[in-house]
Amino acid sequence: MILSPETADESAYLAADDVIDHGHPLVRQTAALLRSAAPDRAGYARAAFEFVRDEVTHSTDADDPRVTCRASEVLGERTGICYAKAHALAALLRAEGIPAGLCYQHLGVVHGLVALKLPGHGWARQDPRGNRPGVDARFRLDAEQLAYVPDHLAGEFDYPTLYAAPPGAVLAALRQAPDRARLDTTLPVTL
16 A cells, blocks of 8 residues: 655654653653563664554454543553554654654555654554454564555545545544444544
């Protein structure tokens, strides 16, 4: 998948904002812990991906009613849907100076991913949603191994835009839902 960054200014993919709050103490602490065991930048990126994929539960899989949005909130509560987990991974990557953006798939509803950029590699999409039977997402720089492959015959597709910040439709869904049951009924079907 060839991604189209929404801006040519790569610093936008390193910036902190209200959602990708990589300056927050919990994000910094988590990044430092992961960095201490990583041999290099690619190793750190893999460790951050695996941490979010495996240690932050997907709230639907866990039947957790909480809705999280901010990266620090996701890491603190250790739960979130795909969008929230993508926010946490993007923050952990940016905390260590690795450009990271948000990208999406249309799978009936919008599904959230992260793309990162390391020296010697273009943008590489990663899906930290969390594995379960039938879902086996892995950190790969050479080829994608995402949770889902869009079924083009069913109208599913990859959005080509690489966002520096979450789109309004994603933020509105997360911020307006009082719990995950309500969120499940209001997930965006388009960006």
